[in-house]
Amino acid sequence: MKGEFEVVHGAFDFLQPHEQWDCNPIVFSSASNHGSVVNALPRPMIDSQSNATEKFEVSEWMDHVARQFSETATTNSFQTESAVSTAENFMLHTLGDCRPQKTARRHYGNGNVGEIQWNGHQTNSYEGNRVMNRLDEHGLNLLTLLLECAVAISVENLSEAHRMVLELTQMASPYGPSCAERVVAYFSMAMSSRIMNSWLGICTPLINHKSVHGAFQFYNNISPFIKFAHFTSNQAILEAFHQRDRVHIIDLDIMQGLQWPALFHILATRIEGPPHVRMTGMGSSMDLLVETGKQLSNFAKRLGLSFEFHPIAKKFGDNEVSNMVQVRRGETVAVHWLQHSLYDATGPDWKTMRLLQQLAPRVITLVEQDITPGGSFLDRFVGTLHYYSTIFDSLGASLSVDDPTRYRVEHGLLYREINNMLAIGGPTRSGEEKFNHWRSELARNCFVQVPMSGNSMAQAQLILNMCPPTHGYSLIQGDGTLRLGWKDTSLYTASSWTSHASV
Secondary structure, three states: OOOOEEEOOOOOOOOOOOOOOOOOOOOOOOOOHHHHHHHOOOOOOOOOOOOOOOOOOHHHHHHHHHHHHHHOOOOOOOOOHHHHHHHHHHHHHHHOOOOOEEEEEEEEEEEEEEEEEEEOOOOOOOHHHHOOOOOOOHHHHHHHHHHHHHHHHHHHHHHHHHHHHHHHHHHHHOOOOOOOHHHHHHHHHHHHHHHHHHOOOOOOOOOOHHHHHHHHHHHHHHOHHHHHHHHHHHHHHHOOOOOOEEEEEEEOOOOOOOOHHHHHHHOOOOOOOOOEEEEEEEOOOOOOHHHHHHHHHHHHHHHHHOEEEEEEEEOOOHEEEEEEHOOOOOOOOOOOOOOOOOOOOOOHHHHHHHHHHOOOOOEEEEEOOOOOOOOHHHHHHHHHHHHHHHHHHHHHHOOOOHHHHHHHHHHHHHHHHHHHHHHHHHHHHHHHOOOHHHHHHHOOOEEEEOOOOHHHHHHHHHHHOOOOOOOOEEEEOOEEEEEEEEOOOEEEEEEEEEEEHHH
């Protein structure tokens, strides 16, 4: 991309909810970063006394479990007998070489009884022994019982699952000293909610959006994942807006709009002059959207940036939204979507895709969680446990056990996502099937991937440089995407797309 842009300090990352934004960030130039919005971000809050790895590194154990499960489990819906057989085989291969010698009898429903022998001779996996030896007896017992509870739920034996959940709640605490115990505690809470929802026939969560937004901001402060999503997307949008005079940003779930002040500053100071910026913010609460719009408008005004904000308190996939999102003649449209598992932010995926096709945006910036929302309950359970155990381990590597910010993120954000995936989500509960991989669907529906630029890679790398290397964050560029993960597990994937009509 031609042109030269200044590098702006990320002064907006530690703001409290709807706190007054400062329009005078520290600005500096770098000859090596022309055309980028690479930010000299403040370091995440790190406890220098904490260890780089905790005693119970559950993510490595779950990585082993997930690989074994993929070899033994079918991807189809589980029927009662096949679920028991698959689950027994799965747990024998993943846990048999590490459990103390005992026999467990579980009643899985419809008269089926699973008798699982833990005799230490089921597998000879060196890797399994290496990983599981890092878990003490208590942690391994917790995870084993949690898996058995998931099997009982998968075959609708709710009474047995409830009994195991009660046992788990006595054994695991969200304040526990290990990541394994904290993960099991939150998964137990989510599975308890699922059991109650199944008994009562209620699957709709009540969401306190102010509380969620506050926890989301704390997550932004202590982890590089949200910064990665924001700033790599801003870079792709900036490049798509090059030499465009009228631009329109559509944020499919704007929350507090923490992403946009840094982009506004760059647009207001670009060489060819600032554009007129129009923004459509989607969300569930009109009050919060209006407040976000006021903050963004005040910030743009102090920068001298021409700005309009249009709040829409609906999901992007709702029927009437196509008449509410208007594109004016001469506007360059950018759609941004930071996906999460907190709640269903967009509605039916096929309706969301149809509206994207109608809008034909110049750029779609998509940041996906590397987790599959569909499939059978047992498939989703294993994938969710692997994913969130990795995130919990990443937090445990940089924050102490009793850090209040860490607890607020785990309880106020990560637990809500786990609960949505297990207690609320799933096609049989929500009534609709979600796309497993939006990148594949975009490619099949008249969209062309735009490779993430070198400036995006440099920006993502700078974000990671704020975290000590021992914390284990990893960045991979490939297939036109950028992936940020922890150790060997990819957690977020950023990609950029354009419509055939805009090419």
